[in-house]
Amino acid sequence: MYKLYWAAGTAALAPQAVLEEAGAPYEIVALDLQRQEHRRPEYLALNPAGLVPTLVTDDGQVLTESAAITVALCERHAETRLMPEPGDHDRGIFFCWLFYLTSEIQKAYKPYYYPQRFSIWPADAPNIKAQARRHLIDRWRIVESRLADPGPFLLGPQFTAADIYLVMLATWFEPKEELLAMCPNIKRGFDLAAERPALRRTLEANGEL
Numbered sequence: 001m002y003k004l005y006w007a008a009g010t011a012a013l014a015p016q017a018v019l020e021e022a023g024a025p026y027e028i029v030a031l032d033l034q035r036q037e038h039r040r041p042e043y044l045a046l047n048p049a050g051l052v053p054t055l056v057t058d059d060g061q062v063l064t065e066s067a068a069i070t071v072a073l074c075e076r077h078a079e080t081r082l083m084p085e086p087g088d089h090d091r092g093i094f095f096c097w098l099f100y101l102t103s104e105i106q107k108a109y110k111p112y113y114y115p116q117r118f119s120i121w122p123a124d125a126p127n128i129k130a131q132a133r134r135h136l137i138d139r140w141r142i143v144e145s146r147l148a149d150p151g152p153f154l155l156g157p158q159f160t161a162a163d164i165y166l167v168m169l170a171t172w173f174e175p176k177e178e179l180l181a182m183c184p185n186i187k188r189g190f191d192l193a194a195e196r197p198a199l200r201r202t203l204e205a206n207g208e209l
């Protein structure tokens with residue numbers, strides 16, 4: 001059985017959704033980030049960066065990095081068809097969008113949620129947050145354009161784990177309704193994705209619905 005080190009509303013959501021889509025048995029190990037449980041030695045032994053999530057597979061492999069875990073799970077559960085198979089024409093495009101989401105959008109949330117890490121002056125925090133929000137909107141607009149044609153998903157009609165990642169990152173926007181109102185194509189994809197029972201269960205488990 002998989003073990004997913006998890007906290008609600010974090011980057012654990014995408015791997016959790018893939019596990020749900022696959023119907024794979026998994027145990028949640030809930031971490032309290034307020035109490036710094038992700039910085040305890042026993043967790044750092046698994047994930048030296050002290051970040052959530054971590055997945056321990058049934059054969060004892062320790063996987064970190066949400067996007068990497070997502071891909072590994074798609075590969076282990078190929079029957080879910082959440083990722084184009086090797087040789088599939090769309091596979092490269094799938095990676096383009098997954099990597100864009102993790103390296104451009106996920107990363108851009110850091111100064112928004114942790115502004116104190118980006119200046120030694122506490123008074124800078126509101127400006128850092130405001131600028132991070134502007135930058136996030138700019139990065140999201142690229143996704144919005146992609147979904148305009150043909151949509152409704154990043155690979156057109158084919159729903160993939162990249163869309164799961166998109167949904168996870170959209171829930172981080174404060175408030176997410178504002179992002180969805182600004183970006184009707186993202187809203188269309190988000191709403192359709194959220195109709196999938198597995199993703200719906202995952203969003204509910206994360207307090208997002």
Ligand SMILES: N[C@@H](CCC(=O)N[C@@H](CS)C(=O)NCC(=O)O)C(=O)O
Pocket residue numbers: 009010011012033038050051052053064065066067
């Ligand atoms: N690149 C990592 C980032 C994970 C990450 O930043 N997780 C957040 C929760 S969404 C976290 O652990 N934050 C605690 C911290 O930064 O101290 C991944 O994708 O797994």
